[in-house]
Amino acid sequence: MSLDLPSDGCRSTPVLKERGQREVFCGLTGIIWLHRKMQDAFFLVVGSRTCAHLLQSAAGVMIFAEPRFGTAILEEKDLAGLADANAELDREVGRLLARRPDIRQLFLVGSCPSEVIKLDLARAAERLNQQHAPHVRVYNYSGSGIETTFTQGEDACLAAMVPTLAPTAARDLLIVGAMPDVVEDQCLALLSAMGIGPIRVLPAHRAGELPHVGENTVFALVQPFLGDTHAALIRRGARHIPAPFPFGEEGSTAWLRAIADEFGVPRDLFESVIAAPRARAQKAIAAQAAELRGKSVFFFPDSQLEIPLARFLVRECGMTAIEVGTPYLHEGLVGPDLDLLPKGPVISEGQDVEKQLDRVRAASPDLTVCGLGLANPLEAEGFATKWAIELVFTPVHFYEQAGDLAGLFSRPLRRKAILRKEAAE
């Protein structure tokens, strides 16, 4: 299948690079979904009360049930002497692991304060690994706001695991990126039906199921924000299968197709496997797209999903993109999506929130995709908004979710229309 490329995609569009006040989460936020995905892992943030409060606020109270994450809050005396801070950390970890024997993987997560005081969590992880091996494997990564934005936390986490994965010479397919279980199962079912295997996933549910990696491993990413993980896998000799990301019918087909081609899946087998789910996706999208067609959309930078999602909204739902903001643009990863996204929108990287708000007001789009801090204020100004965090917390990948994905964008518009009618009466 040759994808129907626009004569002129956005790959060559000059990127508007902004440096100013950002209105985004830091990488710690990824813990909210990662700790649910990895069922024998505990995420220990070494940080401040702010970090603890961020996690609590981002998590909401819905998952108040026993969290497998916590914050070791630095106190005045920890700042005074690093030796003491290390001793304290060892003690807290010891207590935690003694009391939670179900924990087999422990992530020490760095924060802005731990980085500014130069608390060496890599050394700490090494030290703790020696103490607690083989029962617990200790990793470390940074989720700090001075280093990472929102979804980059997942990237940093997965990248930290790659060097420790056991070597293999097998020609495995590795699927990389945390997905809700139901979506992961669908993805694996489709690929298996094409005769592709063995398939491994990173992150795995449990330490014992971690994938192996080596020169013959080929991998595909399901999330566009996994730049460091991509680089770490390449360093292990694995090879990346570039593809548009599996959002919407077209994205899912292109993504599966890239893998099928890599594994030499016959054309008719491929078509027969995807035919039914693909038709369902088209039908489901069409129902939602009726409300989206001809409408304009403006993306504030948030999760790095913006470019693939803009591609979906423009090509499959008939919307016009005015600006597509992203915190970081990994051309190597979103290049295939940029190729498909027709020229027109401003592509911006980074943020200067006040200027961007000026632009959104000037453009007055039909739908604005933004973070939670901006959504209600923009609604109050008359804009319809979609909060971006839901795109990360909701199953949106692959065929069966394509209609839901479109629905996430059409619902705010539909709602606005209903309320407007009521107000007019």
Added chain:
Amino acid sequence: MKLTLWTYEGPPHVGAMRVATGMKGMHYVLHAPQGDTYADLLFTMIERRNHRPPVTFTTFQARDLGGDTANLFKDSARDAYDRFQPQAMIVGASCTAELIQDDPGGLAEALGLPIPVIPLDLPSYQRKENFGADETFYQIVKALAQPMPRTEAITCNLLGATALGFRHRDDVTEVTRLLSLMGISVNVAAPMGATPDDIARMGQAHFNVLLYPETGEAAARHLERACGQPYTKIVPIGVGATRDFLHEVSALTGLSAKVDESGLRLPWWSASVDSTYLTGKRVYIFGDATHVTTAARIAATEIGFEVVGMGCFNREFARPLRAAAKAYGVEPLITDDYLEVEAEIARLQPELILGTQMERHIGKRLGIPCAVISAPVHVQDFPARYSPQMGFEGANVIFDSWIHPLVMGLEEHLLTMFREDFEFHDEAGASHHGGKAVPRQEEELPTYVVPAGQDLSAPLDRYAAMIPDIPIITPSGEVVWLPDAERELKKIPFFVRGKAKRNTERYATDRGLFEISVDTLYEAKAHYAR
């Protein structure tokens, strides 16, 4: 270093944000990394504010460190002034910026902005949100309020209401109404609703009403010293406290404390016979000290509950809380570790919890109803309707919201009489609560038995022992429930089952029994019958 899973309070700069966001014409320039902007959503989502908080975050990144974070701060402050044209500005650092020691106060002063710029020094590694709000309000008042001639008519200021406060919006309205019944009008309510210009004319009031000691006491003390304004010490939550408050105001002003009470319903609602079933219900109270102490008085003297335990998360107010606990003969719990609170509630098995959103979840897990009386808040704590806690209408609201989680009086009897009915059994829940009544489950629910020797008083052990969604049977000592007795226990309505279980176990232990039979259960019932 202290391991924290959930916290009752945010960092102190969130307290400063609550002050700035409550005010108008004030802007806060906060030296902080990008992730700290999460705090905006507390206001825009939880409180549903339709404006962004007036806060500029410098959002410095790793590459700025060691280089020009100071210039970044100056640029941000200058841009914020140009764009928002505030009447005054507060400047400060979050926990990370505190470590890089850029001195926001000095940097902002060097800019020579034509408005008052108030530096904040909030020690992030020692203090918390309430302190941050209290200190910020104090610094603003100190910088802007001056002694002035008093207004001709008797006026007062209302101190302490902030953005994101528990029912602050409606309390300000209610207390304003209450005072107007005495013929007193409000000069300035601050910080919420006030501009810096308003703060500057606070000195003309005759006295101050301290609504929330947690967030307004430092300012009240300062105004007493600097402007000679006395302030009220009684927080008017509950009928008795409201009347006492009116007398306190009367003593300060010479005006009569006799006001129209025709809108007050709590006393009759409480006295009417339907409320008999509330008598002696065992309540546990936890939250900020002010709301807890006022709630305890209402519970014990105005509704007729039995206070079986109380505590607060803010150590700054441990002393008044301890004094109050003594009056009810209970041990106070002063902690900001919710696991300790949970362990205490599990131990006491109250019939109702009056707490924060954290206790609401503890209650959910332990199957104990809960009404929320204090911050930390959630989106549900910002109802669309008028629902103050203070004054006479506040007392009415409190009666309704505390009673709502309980099963209604007559229903309680019916459930007891017909507890074998397969539809009208107790697990169907209270009839006025949403949710579908489920037919009784006949098979055994999985239970988690805490291993012998595990010390349940240590909260972390309790935490380790917990597996979500599985009820916990905690064998007290070596006592074992025989199958018949256990079945009988399940026939007891859920809202008293915890108490029955605990009493029976205590009864058995006291008598050196190792097994509980049906007889033991009923002997214990007779023993503890009140």
